[in-house]
Amino acid sequence: MAAETDTIFALSSGTLPAGIAVIRLSGPKAFEAAELLAGQIFSGAKASLRTLRRSDGSVLDKGLVLGFRAPKSFTGEDCVEFHLHGSKAVVSAVFNELATLTSLRLAEAGEFSRRAFDNGKIDLVEVEGLADLIAAETEMQRRLAVEHSFGGQSALYMAWAERLTRARALIEAELDFSDEEDVPGSVSDRVWMDVGAVYAELLQHIQGAQGGEIIRDGFKVVISGPPNAGKSSLLNALAKRDVAIVTELAGTTRDVIHVDLDLDGYLVRFFDTAGIRESDDLVEQEGIRRAKRAAFEADLVLLLEEIDSDPKYTPEQPQGTMLFIGTKLDRHTVSNRYDVCLSIKTGEGLDALRTAILKQVTSTWSGSLVPNRARQLQYLKEASNFVAEALDGGQLDLRAESLRIAATSLGRITGRVDVEQLLDIIFSQFCIGK
Numbered sequence: 001m002a003a004e005t006d007t008i009f010a011l012s013s014g015t016l017p018a019g020i021a022v023i024r025l026s027g028p029k030a031f032e033a034a035e036l037l038a039g040q041i042f043s044g045a046k047a048s049l050r051t052l053r054r055s056d057g058s059v060l061d062k063g064l065v066l067g068f069r070a071p072k073s074f075t076g077e078d079c080v081e082f083h084l085h086g087s088k089a090v091v092s093a094v095f096n097e098l099a100t101l102t103s104l105r106l107a108e109a110g111e112f113s114r115r116a117f118d119n120g121k122i123d124l125v126e127v128e129g130l131a132d133l134i135a136a137e138t139e140m141q142r143r144l145a146v147e148h149s150f151g152g153q154s155a156l157y158m159a160w161a162e163r164l165t166r167a168r169a170l171i172e173a174e175l176d177f178s179d180e181e182d183v184p185g186s187v188s189d190r191v192w193m194d195v196g197a198v199y200a201e202l203l204q205h206i207q208g209a210q211g212g213e214i215i216r217d218g219f220k221v222v223i224s225g226p227p228n229a230g231k232s233s234l235l236n237a238l239a240k241r242d243v244a245i246v247t248e249l250a251g252t253t254r255d256v257i258h259v260d261l262d263l264d265g266y267l268v269r270f271f272d273t274a275g276i277r278e279s280d281d282l283v284e285q286e287g288i289r290r291a292k293r294a295a296f297e298a299d300l301v302l303l304l305e306e307i308d309s310d311p312k313y314t315p316e317q318p319q320g321t322m323l324f325i326g327t328k329l330d331r332h333t334v335s336n337r338y339d340v341c342l343s344i345k346t347g348e349g350l351d352a353l354r355t356a357i358l359k360q361v362t363s364t365w366s367g368s369l370v371p372n373r374a375r376q377l378q379y380l381k382e383a384s385n386f387v388a389e390a391l392d393g394g395q396l397d398l399r400a401e402s403l404r405i406a407a408t409s410l411g412r413i414t415g416r417v418d419v420e421q422l423l424d425i426i427f428s429q430f431c432i433g434k
């Protein structure tokens with residue numbers, strides 16, 4: 001079991017050079033090892049300024065040292081942090097010194113979080129949330145990750161698992177004591193009503209998954225339309241830089257060109273595509289094929305056309321929403337054939353377009369808790385299927401078994417809820433049989 005008791009260390013801060021580098025140690029030898037370099041270390045998150053030295057007495061660096069005794073640390077083990085000057089040379093010199101000590105080694109990817117999970121400090125949803133929080137680039141990604149990483153989501157799943165288990169306990173009690181007079185038979189009506197309520201909440205939560213995905217992976221907006229409608233000009237205007245080639249030649253854009261933007265805290269991914277028309281040019285044909293596919297897969301299609309031009313093609317109905325955009329407003333007057341009219345030349349209508357896009361994005365996530373991993377969604381669907389089965393009727397013992405499986409599926413999402421333990425707690429609360 002040596003691997004489990006290794007003391008691990010790693011650079012916990014970002015790319016070097018930086019103002020400060022944080023080196024973290026975790027494991028039974030964390031304090032002992034750190035004290036060899038830095039002298040006595042206090043625990044209780046009290047920081048001290050120390051000179052770090054090699055075993056031969058030569059100075060490595062000077063910095064803050066913090067000690068956290070188990071279990072009051074991120075990993076639940078003894079932990080020490082060095083806050084040093086953020087240079088590659090300092091970090092590698094300290095690493096080399098640490099590596100000379102027995103039972104100390106560099107941590108593997110995710111090993112600190114793994115230990116935190118093993119020691120019950122965080123559950124799986126929180127681990128996933130932390131990864132998202134660290135990767136968050138937009139305000140909404142941060143907000144969503146905060147919900148996941150600080151236990152809000154886990155509490156929700158725990159509460160559902162508990163309600164299902166309580167229902168099952170009551171049903172099993174009814175089965176066991178059905179020939180005794182003092183068990184009220186009408187209990188089951190209330191029980192099934194609450195199971196029905198959990199079912200409705202589960203379904204609503206599952207429906208929110210798409211919103212979670214859009215916050216995490218971005219809202220896909222595809223700019224589509226006939227050649228020379230001004231698609232690439234619009235992409236450049238939104239990006240505020242020259243991303244795509246613009247010329248007066250129809251058929252300029254061939255490849256799908258993509259820019260990520262942060263609109264009011266939401267990640268919105270814009271795709272400029274080839275103008276759609278009949279073409280004999282092989283390269284253009286391929287571009288048009290890609291353009292159509294992109295539009296089909298988009299969350300939102302902006303269908304551009306110069307105002308009052310003859311409709312050149314009828315697009316296939318995309319999976320997402322479609323907005324009709326009239327372009328080159330500087331040459332035409334506003335027409336109510338379009339959702340938005342705009343001119344890249346004057347900038348008129350661009351704000352209205354941004355507002356219209358944001359309206360679509362914000363409708364995808366209400367700010368409530370949503371599953372944001374395929375893994376979470378899979379267990380949620382499994383749970384809801386078994387709850388549906390239990391609600392469907394049939395033999396009581398089979399219905400109780402469906403509830404047990406549903407609660408277990410919910411428990412697997414956090415990797416924490418032990419349904420049988422829940423059952424003990426619940427049973428100890430009622431006194432059938434006295």
Ligand SMILES: Nc1nc2c(ncn2[C@@H]2O[C@H](COP(=O)(O)OP(=O)(O)OP(=O)(O)O)[C@@H](O)[C@H]2O)c(=O)[nH]1
Pocket residue numbers: 226227228229230231232233234245246247248249250251252253254273274275276327328329330331342343344345346
């Ligand atoms: N007057 C005017 N001209 C515009 C406007 N927007 C774009 N144009 C011009 O229209 C022409 C075509 O613009 P692009 O952005 O290349 O059009 P596109 O839809 O990307 O064209 P393809 O890539 O060929 O499909 C260029 O000459 C642009 O300068 C506008 O708002 N007003």
Ligand SMILES: [K+]
Pocket residue numbers: 227228246247248249250251252253
């Ligand atoms: K063009």
Ligand SMILES: [Mg+2]
Pocket residue numbers: 231232233244245246252253272273274275
């Ligand atoms: Mg173009």
